[in-house]
Amino acid sequence: MTEYVEQSGRRRLKVVFILVALVVLASTLAAIFGHRAFAPVPFPRAGGQAKLTVEVSGAANAKGQVMAAVCDEASFLKVCPYMLTQKGAAKLTFHFEKIKPGRYAVMLFHDENGNGAFDKSANGMPLEGYGFSRNAKGHFGPPSFEEAAIDIKPGVDPISIELAY
Structure with missing residues (x-):
């Protein structure tokens, strides 16, 4: 009987741990993709010679x-220097221009209801699709900059990102 009680207690601890981890993940994603994270920012006009083409697939719908x-x-997980928005579609291509060559990460989300915010459920779980360069996935939260980082060189660099829901 005590063995059953110990196993039951361990299962409860695992469930609590998983729930806490999911809440932390959802809170982090909300902080990343909150309304202010994608507020209009002036597009940098100064001197980059690099271009980045981002092909996006996996959108749940065209809303x-x-x-x-x-x-x-x-600026990773904050207000970024290069930002673009497009109408929802099954497949999209973003063209970033005048980027200073260097190490960057790309992040995006599908704002299905057009409210400018990354929506989440009452318990903090994401309700809209999101993605990062290199299709990086975080562990109980967003990926680190290094997990999503890409090198952008002069010329045109193409990458692909699949949205996750």
Whole structure:
């Protein structure tokens, strides 16, 4: 009988741990893709010679808009220097221009209802699709900059990202 009680207690601890981890993940994603994260930012006009083409697939539907951002390490998961928005579609291509060559990460989300925010359920789980360069996935939260980082060189660099829901 005590063995059953110990196993039951361990299962409860595992369930609690998983629930806490999911809440942390959802809270982090909400912070990343909150309304202010994709507020209009002036597109940098100064001197980059690089171009980045981001092909996006996996959208659940053609509703709303897809928001994409190219971030350096300092701006990752915050307001990024390069941001674009397009009407929702099954497949999209974003063309970022005048990027200074360097190391960046791309993040995007599908704002299905067009409210400019990354929506989540009452328990904090994401309700809209999102993605990162290199299709990086975080563990109980968003990926690190290094997991999503890509090198952008002068010329045109193409990448692909699949949205996750």
